[in-house]
Amino acid sequence: MTESAPQNAEIMTIDEVAAYLRVSSKTVYEWAQKGEIPCGKIGNSWRFQRAEIQRWVNRRLGAERKRLSTPGVALGEVLPPGRVLILESARKRQVLDALIECLSSTPEIGDRGELAEAIYQRETLMSTGIGLGVAVPHCRLSSVRAPVMAAAVVRTPVPDYESLDGQPVRLVFMIAAGLDQHAEHLRLLAEISRRIKEPDVRDRLCQVADGAAFCRILTGAS
Numbered sequence: 524m525t526e527s528a529p530q531n532a533e534i535m536t537i538d539e540v541a542a543y544l545r546v547s548s549k550t551v552y553e554w555a556q557k558g559e560i561p562c563g564k565i566g567n568s569w570r571f572q573r574a575e576i577q578r579w580v581n582r583r584l585g586a587e588r589k590r591l592s593t594p595g596v597a598l599g600e601v602l603p604p605g606r607v608l609i610l611e612s613a614r615k616r617q618v619l620d621a622l623i624e625c626l627s628s629t630p631e632i633g634d635r636g637e638l639a640e641a642i643y644q645r646e647t648l649m650s651t652g653i654g655l656g657v658a659v660p661h662c663r664l665s666s667v668r669a670p671v672m673a674a675a676v677v678r679t680p681v682p683d684y685e686s687l688d689g690q691p692v693r694l695v696f697m698i699a700a701g702l703d704q705h706a707e708h709l710r711l712l713a714e715i716s717r718r719i720k721e722p723d724v725r726d727r728l729c730q731v732a733d734g735a736a737f738c739r740i741l742t743g744a745s
Contacts, residue, residue: 535571599742602672607734612679622697625673633666652686657719661698663708670700670707693729
């Protein structure tokens with residue numbers, strides 16, 4: 524039977540750190556192996572300074588609180604009616620070019636060429652047709668000052684916009700955000716995904732006569 528270390532010992536073992544953090548010893552060992560937690564070796568054994576572990580925990584908890592408190596960006600704030608395009612028919616490149624042109628006219632976009640390059644580069648990796656007749660081309664760039672969005676309704680489904688589920692695309696949402704706006708970017712993507720999962724919402728969006736009606740439906744105002 525080994526003698527346990529004092530509760531406030533300055534130097535801690537893996538088991539003591541695990542108990543302190545309320546995780547498994549295996550988790551602490553893996554963190555140590557990957558260099559994710561402040562530690563060092565004495566001989567073949569990992570050892571941890573209590574003060575450093577406390578600072579590490581405070582930093583991690585502080586970062587998580589900041590992430591959770593980051594204000595979301597409402598769809599209505601980034602997609603005004605004037606940035607909703609109603610197209611009778613178009614191929615994929617025509618839709619993307621029209622949306623790029625629309626976004627490039629906003630003060631949030633600093634470099635049209637960079638935006639176009641990023642959007643098309645993303646498409647070469649994988650089609651942004653996410654299914655259910657919807658596509659969401661998106662990117663993050665240093666030249667983007669604030670999250671911004673444009674959308675297109677295509678009356679005749681886009682014939683060459685490949686989708687994950689094989690359904691033809693009729694709704695396209697283009698999002699651009701800054702490199703330091705990761706949380707806002709993800710929340711916009713999540714909000715769009717949440718809204719378009721409702722069949723009634725998709726059907727009504729495809730039938731709108733103008734951008735104002737589109738925005739009301741998308742934001743749940745009507």
